Amino acid sequence: MIADGLDGIECLGNHVCVVGAGPIGLALATRLAAGGERVLLLESGGTSADSKVQALAAADIVEPFRHDDMMVATSRQMGGTSNLWGARVLPYDPIDFEHRSWIGATWPIEYDDISPYFADAVAATASGAPVYSEPAPIELSARDGSFDATPLERWGNIQAAQHIHAAAIADSPNLIVRTHVTVTGTEFAEDGRLAALKLADSRSGATTRLPVKMVVLAAGGLETTRLLLAAQREAPARFGGMDGPLGRYYMGHVVGEISRIVFNEPAVAKNFDFRVDSHGSYVRRRIAPSGATQCEHKLLNCAFWPVVPQIGHAEHDSAILSMIWMVMRLGPVARLLIAEKLRLANLTPEDSPLWHHALNLVRGAPSAVLFGVDFLRKRYDKKTRMPGIFVRNPSGRYGLSYHSEQLPNPDSRVQLTSDCDRLGLPRLSIDLRFLPEDANSVVRTHVLLEQWLAKAKIARLDYTCPPTERAATVLAQARHGAHQIGIARMGTNSHEAVVDRDLFTFDCANLAVASTAVLPTSGQANPTMTGIMLGLRLADRLLRGTALSINTSKVNRGL
Numbered sequence: 001m002i003a004d005g006l007d008g009i010e011c012l013g014n015h016v017c018v019v020g021a022g023p024i025g026l027a028l029a030t031r032l033a034a035g036g037e038r039v040l041l042l043e044s045g046g047t048s049a050d051s052k053v054q055a056l057a058a059a060d061i062v063e064p065f066r067h068d069d070m071m072v073a074t075s076r077q078m079g080g081t082s083n084l085w086g087a088r089v090l091p092y093d094p095i096d097f098e099h100r101s102w103i104g105a106t107w108p109i110e111y112d113d114i115s116p117y118f119a120d121a122v123a124a125t126a127s128g129a130p131v132y133s134e135p136a137p138i139e140l141s142a143r144d145g146s147f148d149a150t151p152l153e154r155w156g157n158i159q160a161a162q163h164i165h166a167a168a169i170a171d172s173p174n175l176i177v178r179t180h181v182t183v184t185g186t187e188f189a190e191d192g193r194l195a196a197l198k199l200a201d202s203r204s205g206a207t208t209r210l211p212v213k214m215v216v217l218a219a220g221g222l223e224t225t226r227l228l229l230a231a232q233r234e235a236p237a238r239f240g241g242m243d244g245p246l247g248r249y250y251m252g253h254v255v256g257e258i259s260r261i262v263f264n265e266p267a268v269a270k271n272f273d274f275r276v277d278s279h280g281s282y283v284r285r286r287i288a289p290s291g292a293t294q295c296e297h298k299l300l301n302c303a304f305w306p307v308v309p310q311i312g313h314a315e316h317d318s319a320i321l322s323m324i325w326m327v328m329r330l331g332p333v334a335r336l337l338i339a340e341k342l343r344l345a346n347l348t349p350e351d352s353p354l355w356h357h358a359l360n361l362v363r364g365a366p367s368a369v370l371f372g373v374d375f376l377r378k379r380y381d382k383k384t385r386m387p388g389i390f391v392r393n394p395s396g397r398y399g400l401s402y403h404s405e406q407l408p409n410p411d412s413r414v415q416l417t418s419d420c421d422r423l424g425l426p427r428l429s430i431d432l433r434f435l436p437e438d439a440n441s442v443v444r445t446h447v448l449l450e451q452w453l454a455k456a457k458i459a460r461l462d463y464t465c466p467p468t469e470r471a472a473t474v475l476a477q478a479r480h481g482a483h484q485i486g487i488a489r490m491g492t493n494s495h496e497a498v499v500d501r502d503l504f505t506f507d508c509a510n511l512a513v514a515s516t517a518v519l520p521t522s523g524q525a526n527p528t529m530t531g532i533m534l535g536l537r538l539a540d541r542l543l544r545g546t547a548l549s550i551n552t553s554k555v556n557r558g559l
Contacts, residue, residue: 020079
């Protein structure tokens with residue numbers, strides 16, 4: 001059931017309170033409710049976007065060219081950032097959970113601890129089945145196993161999480177959703193337990209106090225960490241102390257292009273088309289180094305896939321790509337077709353003038369029209385949702401996109417400023433930093449991939465810059481902000497981590513965090529799927545009471 005505002009909310013403190021109705025918060029809350037637990041789910045926004053409410057997330061970004069604007073990185077409405085994303089879902093790899101001495105961070109759990117939640121996480125993302133690899137076709141196979149083309153990324157058939165969980169939201173007798181309710185602070189008891197949440201109506205600013213028995217913060221990586229930092233400001237020893245892990249080790253991914261891939265046989269590119277597999281959702285093939293290769297060369301995890309040339313450069317002479325570029329310039333229309341982050345990434349100051357694209361479109365209008373009609377049909381299919389475009393060409397030449405792990409760095413961090421939003425919560429200062437080692441790993445992985453492609457006679461790489469400039473080019477392109485990893489990470493003690501293996505904050509028995517912020521490493525995969533699996537795991541522990549019983553036995557320190 002959904003209700004709006006603060007009326008009568010003070011009477012709901014005996015429920016498990018989940019803060020944030022994004023993909024992870026909704027998956028956790030609906031699982032708890034299905035298991036018989038009474039749940040109060042608080043959402044700062046409403047059922048649609050509201051610029052006044054979204055402005056509460058405004059932050060001071062130290063280097064704006066490094067970090068996405070908060071209008072793209074966060075979304076205060078039902079469904080959270082699932083309203084903004086492209087719905088690419090895949091889990092972390094087994095190697096991400098293994099001890100890797102060159103990474104500088106370890107996991108307190110193993111891959112097998114979350115693998116039982118694959119199927120339910122797939123259901124929570126409407127992405128078909130937990131199948132993330134398939135045999136490579138003969139033309140992409142090689143005896144040398146240092147790389148392989150078996151990995152698959154999956155795409156959700158339904159983008160927004162609130163639509164996936166619509167039935168549970170509307171019908172569950174155990175779930176109450178309150179919209180336009182913002183958490184502005186916390187109150188702790190003398191024994192260190194969380195006693196109450198300070199709440200405000202997101203529109204009017206009216207306030208109240210909610211006594212709580214159990215709270216799970218699932219408000220997205222940045223906003224969850226913001227609430228924890230505000231609680232720490234009131235008690236500096238809390239959550240590992242002011243010099244501890246909270247707000248540090250901020251990671252996203254290292255993303256960009258420094259080369260073009262040219263297939264020896266242009267027809268090979270068809271293996272990288274977006275397609276619906278036998279499990280009923282779109283998938284796409286990727287190329288990745290094996291775990292053995294990563295260990296041998298001490299690489300960061302990384303994945304590659306071919307992409308169309310830069311659509312803004314009309315020299316591609318493609319009517320289809322020029323049509324897409326022209327549509328992307330129409331913000332309100334383009335946002336219906338593509339994630340805003342991707343739309344902005346495809347519009348650059350170096351783009352060709354409009355007349356050049358118009359000329360391409362005139363020359364190839366029939367093919368562009370046919371493509372457009374087919375794309376819209378597949379995009380708005382009732383069962384599957386085409387997630388993107390990959391336009392093949394006769395030359396077999398494409399951009400090669402990389403999506404690489406970012407190292408945990410204590411100087412990459414978020415902190416509170418002295419300024420507050422209009423409801424009184426201190427704003428964030430965001431300082432996302434990339435290390436030379438991040439770029440060097442990307443370059444070294446390209447070299448090894450180039451060797452594998454050549455040895456297997458699959459393709460060659462044509463670099464866009466000389467060897468001496470490649471690392472600098474990777475760093476120049478490095479920019480993120482949507483994945484929000486590491487800033488409230490999980491671990492074995494409060495000196496190195498904010499939450500334990502069950503996602504409970506150290507020293508506070510009734511406060512847990514369900515967010516990508518708890519992931520101690522970033523891997524090559526988008527983090528939402530793994531975050532959902534951890535959230536489902538937490539829900540099961542709450543339903544069994546095991547997490548709470550474990551944490552109540554802990555000694556309270558500094559609270």
